[in-house]
Amino acid sequence: METSYKGNNKMLTGIVFGVLTYWLFSQTLLNVIPAVQADMGISLGALNTAISLTGLFSGMFIVAAGGISDRIGHKKVAMVGLVLNIIGSLCLILAQGTVLLIIGRVIQGFSAACIMPATIALVKAYYDGPDRQRALSYWSFGSWGGGGITSFAGGLIATSLGWRYIFVFSIIITLVSMFLIKDVPDSKTKQSQSSKFDVSGFIVFILVMVALNVVITRGADFGWTSPISLTLMAVTVIGGWVFLKIVTGKPNGFIDISVFKNKYFAGSTISNFLLNGVAGALIVANTYVQVARGYSSFQSGLLSLGYLICVLAMIRVGEKLLQKHGPRKPMILACILVITGISLMTLTFLPNLMYTIVVIIGFTIYGIGLGLYATPSTDTAIDNVPASKAGEAAGIYKMSSTLGGSFGLAISVAVYSAVETMGNLQVAASAGLIVNAVFALIALWSIMSTIPKGAVLKSMQNEPVTLKQRKAQ
Template sequence: MTDPDDLLVLRSRRGRLTLATVILGSGIAGLDGSVVNIAARTIGTDLDASLADLQWVLNGYLLALASLILVGGSLGDRLGRRKVYLIGVAAFGVTSALCAFAQSPSQLIAGRVLQGVAAALLTPGSLAIIESGFRREDRPAAIGTWAGLSGVAFAVGPLVGGFLLEHGGWRWIFAINVPLCLLVLVLGRQVPESRDDEEAGRFDVLGAVVGAAALASLTAALTFWRDWSAPVVVAAAVVVAGLVAAFVVLERRPGAMAPVELFASRVFSAANLMTFLVYGALGVMIFLLVLQLQVTSGYSPLEAGLATLPTTVVMLLFSSRAAVVAARTGPRLPMTVGPLVGAAGAVPLAFIGPHASYVVHVLPGMVVFAVGLTMLVSPLTAAVLDAAPDRHAGVASGINNAVARAGSLLAVAAIPALVGLSGEDYRRPSVLTDGFRSGLLVCAALLAAGGIVSWYGLRSTTQPSG
């Protein structure tokens, strides 16, 4: 734990540098989680990849990140959050270089998996450093700034990807990470160290392995079930169910990686369920939207990236303010209204077709969706951390990040197949359009469900605690 007298003041030089360091590092990981979407078609053509290959270029990263992010959070709590965070940043730079030099789909997928492992070390540490390192009165504004700018990094991915594709090629979307990671390592000298001094005992290796195996099996099943026979599908379902049950049992033990007592809080559980639904919708929307704009509507990669700019602008301008408002009113209202507004924005986007006008067919839906997303991101992060003890800041952050990545991972694996997209359908405008329309309507339903979960699950949080 950090001595109260050593806690950072947000307006101090060290406080600002620490916040900049953790935002930049987590932003790089968030950017890489979305920037590849805009490059999917170009990568597919250059490396002769199938739709399943492209799904795994996305999912290989998300799978490793979601599977191991709890490990990263727990290691940070035990060994030092700053130390594990900076190790993750360094590893992310190295694995990004490996992706940049990939010569085949399998090599790129392998590089993305290793990238996800590195991201699992740095991602939970960024938020845990804020929660454990800043004064309590400064945390809402710090978390709001972190959440807003980290969300911008995810949303700006298609824009950055489009620019790099047109001016350098898809390999630059990975190569650009190397100097950014070096900058984080230099700034990281200003970040204070903190750990959970009450954490003892052996690390939960078995829980980590079983959890990763459960998520990997489920992702594979959702991606490939259409190509399997009925007995194989049934067998896969049994394996997945067994692994999930084993993970739940293992995490009931003392010293577990994901302490069960955290889920005794209804707020913590409801916030994570809402996270799963909303980030699942967000992952599929970005994946399908940038394909649809390029393949069917005739947009260039840069134009498709620019189409998502309203999300970036709105989150950049208003996320910090949304966090302050939610700190006064409680998270229930913004976490209910936000997803519903986002769903209202997703519906008109579902009808983007050939020769779609940006101003008429894309911009209105994107603005509405951006407003909804901005309303919910900062309050969601604050609600999760407030529901957990400070000493479990790394684990709580890791769980919420794992849930977000798992939601996106599983949705990207499952929804394209459920709406009839497979193989090289992403190159056929008429087939892609039908699947895109159904997919975005499914995303709207997931967003609406997230709002309903928040309304009923956060009943006791209409006013801020304390």
């Protein structure tokens, strides 16, 4: 769609507010689990399932929503997502039991599936060159910094007003976002072919994701060797194989596997999945200090204040390092810092004051790492795909975020809960945190094995061009 419109600060602020709504309805529940349990009288397993549903449904539908936004309009799909968040938030405000809680979380999953890829595509459509990298840095303030912002704000709101008021604020911010982007012209791209939606691949993908999520979150309750768990594992493995056969055998596969032939996109997306998985460290650390050490939700939120500040402060630093050194070096450094920060949090044998200091330092280092990673990863993934695939590629990239966060959260809590039954909360917390350190370690390996060395400049055709190649031209 041809337009002379150029992105401005008003548009960018609206996009950031829209992205923040995801974290307000996703991240904040992680910090107020004891309060929600006490208010609604539901088990940790049931609450964990409800919490993870947002990430699960977002991850399942985000690629489809991104592809649809390419066809009907990125702004239009973003607006639909914002309206869905209002509806989902109202469900949570009114929830008195698990039914409305789960419905609200599912609706919010659809909301995130619309908002995240559509807003990235809007940035790609209306910003170019260094302006785009700057815009993606601010988008990352909402996407990556959002976790820290809402961790602190959610704890403050829950302690002062009650956990339901978190979603009142979510609705207010959503309305502000809608107002700020209402005058932005819509953008959509011409498609090279008018192919039908891959229904079969989509259905198989949903079955695999649901089976995998249920076995991770409820496997301990069912029994890992029970018929239900074994059936779910079989559905996951066999369904995954069938899904790959379907999408590789169709020109319109639900996920365009061909984009992974680009090493920059592949490395960014895989590491993005894994580093979003370390979000489980937040729920394990927050739950542990509240249950075992008597912290309030606000006090536990204060522990991650350094994380919030450093994520926000280091995002622009990551942008500058990307421009000077390319994506590989800042992304590797980021993983090392995240591993270091989480490792400090595992020292649960320390007495209260000492552990509090160590956790604050750990969260701070963790935040520095994620801040450095955000812009290099997002820019490298999105700038290395054709404009006609902007929404779909953004959907795949953000699917890696949401599924990574969902499964990282589920696995962390599953390990924490399994060890907790043995009666040692310190060991349980350490075990849950070690899982997150392993995710970051694998992310480090994926970056080193996929993303080539050297700075990368992008051509107008979205093909990677190294500095050496550019000098030779």
